[in-house]
Amino acid sequence: MSPLIEIENLSKIYDNGHVALDRVSLDIKEGELIALLGPNGAGKTTLISIICGLVRPSSGHVTVAGHDIIEDYLHTRKLIGLVPQELPIEPFESVIKSVSFSRGLFGKPADPDYIEKLLADLSLSDKKLSQIKSLSGGMKRRLLIAKALSHEPRILFLDEPTAGVDVNLRMEMWDLIHQLKESGVTVILTTHYIEEAEEMADRVAVINNGTIIVVERKADLMRKMGKKQMYLELQSPIATIPEQLRPYDLRIQDNGQVLLYNYETRKERTGITSLLKDLSTVGIGFKDLRTEQSSLEDIFIDLVEERIDVLERAERSMALDLSES
Amino acid sequence: MNLNGVKAIYVHEMDRARRTIFQSLVSPVISTSLYFVVFGSAIGSRITEIDGVSYGSFIVPGLIMLTMMTQSVTYASFGIFFPRFTGTIYEVLSAPISHIEIVIGYVGAAVTKSLIVGLVILSTAGLFVPIQIAHVEWMVLFLLLTSITFSLFGFLIGIWADTFERLQIIPLLVVTPLVFLGGSFYSVDMLPELWQKITYFNPVLYLVSGFRWSFYEISDVSVMISLAMIAIFLLICITLTWWIFKTGYKLKE
Ligand SMILES: Nc1ncnc2c1ncn2[C@@H]1O[C@H](COP(=O)(O)OP(=O)(O)OP(=O)(O)O)[C@@H](O)[C@H]1O
Ligand SMILES: [Mg+2]
Numbered sequence: 162m163s164p165l166i167e168i169e170n171l172s173k174i175y176d177n178g179h180v181a182l183d184r185v186s187l188d189i190k191e192g193e194l195i196a197l198l199g200p201n202g203a204g205k206t207t208l209i210s211i212i213c214g215l216v217r218p219s220s221g222h223v224t225v226a227g228h229d230i231i232e233d234y235l236h237t238r239k240l241i242g243l244v245p246q247e248l249p250i251e252p253f254e255s256v257i258k259s260v261s262f263s264r265g266l267f268g269k270p271a272d273p274d275y276i277e278k279l280l281a282d283l284s285l286s287d288k289k290l291s292q293i294k295s296l297s298g299g300m301k302r303r304l305l306i307a308k309a310l311s312h313e314p315r316i317l318f319l320d321e322p323t324a325g326v327d328v329n330l331r332m333e334m335w336d337l338i339h340q341l342k343e344s345g346v347t348v349i350l351t352t353h354y355i356e357e358a359e360e361m362a363d364r365v366a367v368i369n370n371g372t373i374i375v376v377e378r379k380a381d382l383m384r385k386m387g388k389k390q391m392y393l394e395l396q397s398p399i400a401t402i403p404e405q406l407r408p409y410d411l412r413i414q415d416n417g418q419v420l421l422y423n424y425e426t427r428k429e430r431t432g433i434t435s436l437l438k439d440l441s442t443v444g445i446g447f448k449d450l451r452t453e454q455s456s457l458e459d460i461f462i463d464l465v466e467e468r469i470d471v472l473e474r475a476e477r478s479m480a481l482d483l484s485e486s
Numbered sequence: 487m488n489l490n491g492v493k494a495i496y497v498h499e500m501d502r503a504r505r506t507i508f509q510s511l512v513s514p515v516i517s518t519s520l521y522f523v524v525f526g527s528a529i530g531s532r533i534t535e536i537d538g539v540s541y542g543s544f545i546v547p548g549l550i551m552l553t554m555m556t557q558s559v560t561y562a563s564f565g566i567f568f569p570r571f572t573g574t575i576y577e578v579l580s581a582p583i584s585h586i587e588i589v590i591g592y593v594g595a596a597v598t599k600s601l602i603v604g605l606v607i608l609s610t611a612g613l614f615v616p617i618q619i620a621h622v623e624w625m626v627l628f629l630l631l632t633s634i635t636f637s638l639f640g641f642l643i644g645i646w647a648d649t650f651e652r653l654q655i656i657p658l659l660v661v662t663p664l665v666f667l668g669g670s671f672y673s674v675d676m677l678p679e680l681w682q683k684i685t686y687f688n689p690v691l692y693l694v695s696g697f698r699w700s701f702y703e704i705s706d707v708s709v710m711i712s713l714a715m716i717a718i719f720l721l722i723c724i725t726l727t728w729w730i731f732k733t734g735y736k737l738k739e
Contacts, residue, residue, distance in 0.1 A: 268583070
């Protein structure tokens with residue numbers, strides 16, 4: 162099955178010369194929930210805005226359900242609902258009119274029953290006649306979700322749906338997004354929050370400085386990029402790492418009481434056996450041993466802020482692999 | 487054709503007018519009534535007939551034009567400026583709706599509103615002075631063309647303006663003076679010769695003149711010239727609107 166959204170070599174250079182996207186390519190399958198994870202200014206909103214028609218691409222192509230987003234925009238936009246990052250509202254309009262307006266705007270005939278149900282699903286029923294300016298921030302966000310869903314889109318873009326939302330509401334929002342996914346809607350959400358991506362996404366695309374660094378199924382990403390750490394509690398403290406142990410990524414902690422070993426689970430060989438062997442060779446004994454798995458957050462920080470470090474470490478462990486085989 | 491979309495924009499804009507019914511309808515009616523009291527009764531009683539029409543009746547077409555032109559510009563410019571200002575324009579720009587349809591929705595609503603205001607003023611004027619309409623079909627044609635043209639013009643201003651001041655500056659500095667100097671309250675041959683010449687550069691003169699002809703069959707210039715002028719102005723506005731959407735000027739990054 163061909164992907165629902167195909168992004169091909171998409172670049173955006175803003176008028177001030179800023180390169181917000183640099184040859185981004187990404188395929189999104191029908192029914193999946195993909196998280197675009199990246200720091201401020203990474204280009205997440207720009208990417209979404211291009212697909213939705215708010216920003217013109219400088220070069221590259223995007224197709225949605227096989228249709229070009231520029232030539233066939235009348236076709237592609239019908240399939241898309243967008244919840245923007247900001248909360249733009251028409252202050253004096255009523256909630257229900259605002260949602261009905263969105264439905265009409267996207268070409269659908271009026272359907273009061275559907276709108277009522279949508280408002281109920283988003284716990285906005287008792288606010289339907291209120292002016293929008295009287296809603297709380299969380300309600301406004303739910304209203305914008307209702308507006309985006311008013312025309313029953315197949316694809317939903319959520320640009321930071323849980324920014325500035327309290328914990329309860331965030332859980333509710335996650336539930337809602339899960340439900341949408343269950344009902345077959347393809348969801349693309351952007352977030353700074355790793356836990357959000359970890360909680361919800363099938364796949365994670367990490368984006369930084371306008372390029373997609375990695376796109377992986379979440380589980381694969383965790384497995385491949387995930388680091389484990391092994392803590393060895395030593396019988397007697399050491400001050401320096403002996404020469405023989407230099408090839409390992411070792412660190413001394415707690416005044417020499419603890420030896421910390423970083424290794425990557427994606428490697429066939431983790432190096433643990435040989436490390437333990439080498440430890441006994443140099444005569445370092447340990448009382449206890451415990452391992453920790455890195456979270457998506459650690460992976461993310463590695464990818465974005467310490468990419469070089471990751472590369473170095475990868476190289477080092479590669480050298481280790483060679484020496485082991 | 488996304489008819490539901492056009493309708494949604496149109497209804498949405500008409501709703502805004504309903505919410506602000508006072509500004510939309512009551513204030514132009516009040517200010518027009520004031521013109522009648524001041525010009526029609528107080529000053530008009532000292533002015534003799536112009537081309538066989540009493541001064542009070544003479545100014546009615548000009549007053550309707552004055553109000554319709556300024557209101558068309560105001561409604562249409564505000565209609566598109568407001569969603570740009572609040573950011574809600576994102577929805578229209580991401581909707582499966584063509585540029586022409588967007589314009590029809592916004593400009594259509596502004597035209598409707600200014601036509602309503604025009605007709606209300608016509609009826610109000612009827613309470614003060616005797617009015618006779620010689621060519622109803624021409625009157626309707628001029629009303630329509632004028633409100634469409636000025637609504638489009640307002641739409642352009644609403645897209646061009648980045649601030650509320652800018653939104654108001656063109657209507658205030660350009661439209662109102664042109665309309666006032668366009669023969670709404672006088673016949674051109676009442677002016678000194680130099681001013682007469684200058685006045686012929688004012689496009690509004692042609693509109694007011696043609697419109698007044700449809701009432702009393704008196705005019706400063708021939709009706710066909712009036713029609714040609716408004717057609718030209720309309721074409722300019724259509725071209726500019728087309729250019730704005732083509733380039734995404736001030737609408738898209
Ligand atoms: N209209 C614009 N003109 C010039 N530069 C812009 C414009 N909009 C965005 N940028 C720049 O493009 C880059 C990407 O912005 P974008 O909004 O896509 O980032 P983002 O990933 O959504 O960030 P955030 O997480 O803060 O929302 C930023 O450096 C931003 O300053
Ligand atoms: Mg953003």
